[in-house]
Amino acid sequence: MKYKFEIDNSALNGFEIPAEPGFGTVKAPLMLSADLTKSQPTPEVVHINKTENLSLDPFCSTLHYGQSIFEGMKAYRTTKGEAVVFRAREGMARFARSAELMKMLDLDVDFLFDCLMTYLREVKDCIPTTPGHALYLRPLLFANDPMIKVKSGDMYKFLIMSSPVGDYFATAKSKTKVLVSDQYVRALPGGTGEAKTAANYAQSLPALNYAQSLGYQQVIYVDAMTRLFIEELGGMNFFWVEDGVLCTPPLTGTILHGITRKTILEIANDIGIETSERKIAVKELRDKVQSGKISEVFASGTAAVMNPLDEIGIQVDGEEITTLSFDEFPMMDRLKTILLATQRGESEFSDRYLTKI
Numbered sequence: 001m002k003y004k005f006e007i008d009n010s011a012l013n014g015f016e017i018p019a020e021p022g023f024g025t026v027k028a029p030l031m032l033s034a035d036l037t038k039s040q041p042t043p044e045v046v047h048i049n050k051t052e053n054l055s056l057d058p059f060c061s062t063l064h065y066g067q068s069i070f071e072g073m074k075a076y077r078t079t080k081g082e083a084v085v086f087r088a089r090e091g092m093a094r095f096a097r098s099a100e101l102m103k104m105l106d107l108d109v110d111f112l113f114d115c116l117m118t119y120l121r122e123v124k125d126c127i128p129t130t131p132g133h134a135l136y137l138r139p140l141l142f143a144n145d146p147m148i149k150v151k152s153g154d155m156y157k158f159l160i161m162s163s164p165v166g167d168y169f170a171t172a173k174s175k176t177k178v179l180v181s182d183q184y185v186r187a188l189p190g191g192t193g194e195a196k197t198a199a200n201y202a203q204s205l206p207a208l209n210y211a212q213s214l215g216y217q218q219v220i221y222v223d224a225m226t227r228l229f230i231e232e233l234g235g236m237n238f239f240w241v242e243d244g245v246l247c248t249p250p251l252t253g254t255i256l257h258g259i260t261r262k263t264i265l266e267i268a269n270d271i272g273i274e275t276s277e278r279k280i281a282v283k284e285l286r287d288k289v290q291s292g293k294i295s296e297v298f299a300s301g302t303a304a305v306m307n308p309l310d311e312i313g314i315q316v317d318g319e320e321i322t323t324l325s326f327d328e329f330p331m332m333d334r335l336k337t338i339l340l341a342t343q344r345g346e347s348e349f350s351d352r353y354l355t356k357i
């Protein structure tokens, strides 16, 4: 079925991107919205108009049971001033996959991608020109049935909103300290860990609060079944460098299929860095860092792109916290330089990953 866009972009008038937008609070003045249903997952009309409050029925099922998914992508200005978006089709494909995992809708990726690109053409002046800044894109889908009964929804609200964001590194606290604790888990085999769904983030909060109470900024989660193996952070994938090989845990169903993770592995392979997707136990990490076999650890994600992990606190089996410290991140620095240049349209990989708006 062919749909049409109804667009009113008058809210753009007078909008100015703040010089220091920070992260996630500045609202671009336009949003996309559509009402989808299980029987009609591609609607007749998609609206793009002023970013404004939603009116929700208090019986809206998502408010109670959380059947909701989202995405996070970034649009950039290249050094030449072109507006581009990074791996947008893959982001929308992951959105469709999350919808499928959460038993929401059978979404058409072409439709989603068309919505994103049409929206981006309207908001492209909201993409900051300051190097390191970007327009963060947030597609969202939630069940909107007026029904307080646990059941997969029939009615859904689809939104795309966006936010000009600053350089995550410029605002990041001096050193990144993360905690590995086997007291908490984030995702179970057979559960929803692989989907980008609200529940996973709600579930990560007790561990995050605990880590923050001990002075850490983030948590590295272990697998739920054995509590021995490292999975990922609350919003980033985990990497380590062992004897010059770039390693990351495999995607076994409880880890988000990070698009930055995938890009890093692809670029590393292309520039001759050996890569390995394999499991690592927390104790193995500790022993190999202490013996010098593992030389650096870092995390990847759309928001911060790549972030060194300066300090890992390990708390397992009720033992005292062991602290692992890292000073240098040569492999991460090399890959980060290439990835940032790619996003600015300056690298040999730019054409592969960027779509012009």
Ligand SMILES: Cc1ncc(COP(=O)(O)O)c(C=O)c1O
Pocket: 072, 232, 233, 234, 235, 236, 237, 256, 257, 258, 259, 260, 261, 300, 301, 302, 303
């Ligand atoms: C749980 C989780 N893991 C990993 C990532 C990194 O994924 P990506 O690189 O696609 O942003 C994210 C962020 O989206 C996340 O929320």
